[in-house]
Amino acid sequence: MSQASTTGALPLEGRRDEDLPGHWLLARMGKRVLRPGGLELTEQMLADADLADADVVELAPGLGKTATEILSRNPKSYVGIEADPQAVALTSAAIAGRGAVHEAEAEATGLADDSADAVVGEAMLTMQTDRGKTEIINEAFRVLRPGGRYAIHELALHPDTLPDEAKTEIRKALARSIKVNARPLTEREWRTILEDAGFVVEKVGFAPMALLETRRVIADEGIVGTLKIVVNVLRNGAARKRILAMRSVFNKYQHEMAAIELIARKPK
Secondary structure, three states, X not given: OOOOOOOOXXXXXXXXXXXXXXXXXXXXXXXXXXXXXXXXXXXXXXXXXXXXXXXXXXXXXXOOHHHHHHHOOOOOEEEEEEOOHHHHHHHHHHHOOOOEEEEOEOOEOOOOOOOEEEEEEEOOHHHOOHHHHHHHHHHHHHHEEEEEEEEEEEEEEOOOOOOHHHHHHHHHHHHHHHOOOOOOEEHHHHHHHHHHOOOEEEEEEEEEOOOOOHHHHHHHHHHHHHHHHHHHHHHOHHHHHHHXXXXXXXXXXXXXXXXXXXXXXXXX
16 A cells, blocks of 8 residues: 655554554554555556656555655656645655645545646545545546546455345455455446546456465565564564454455456546
């Protein structure tokens, strides 16, 4: 999901490991890439979003990893919109003056109409209610210029024919393990919610939901980073119990969950 700065406290610092949302718990253990499809799907999404020489807005940049990836693609400008003041500070440190980060809600950015060429959001719509998803997507549509791209990387359920009872079971299991009311959608549901806001979906891509699998962790964090995470987890019994529980849920529903990338365009 994001990269922590070497300075400053993590968001929600001071809360017990037992109570932290899953992504912040992993960040506290040293994990820096927290997106469901890993760094590979993030890079693919950013390439598909065509960010060179674009005015880019990132919603909920978290700890700043994707912000630095965006800046490596030479956009014309970068603005992050982040509700957590500590995350604002961390992302600001990560981008080192190469853009701006504003403290605001993703559904009420305060940005001008038609002011961005691309809006990027990762692993944040999944955590919203259906109404919250709609409000954020509508805000992205408002901020984008005609022809602008909305690029998201989220958690999906599949297949599209998955029964409602199964969807509810998975969502409840996720909520219990990560302590966030996650509501992933099927591909069809993601398409529909974007199209209802006026977007035209141009690309959909998938990656396995393997956030806590050893191969994915090494690919995202490197050998040294992975070893640091392992040491931190082994030293912390409460965190280890939580992370093993999350991994158990991910494994149980591995055939019904995937990471999804969608590129949607605001019509000209």
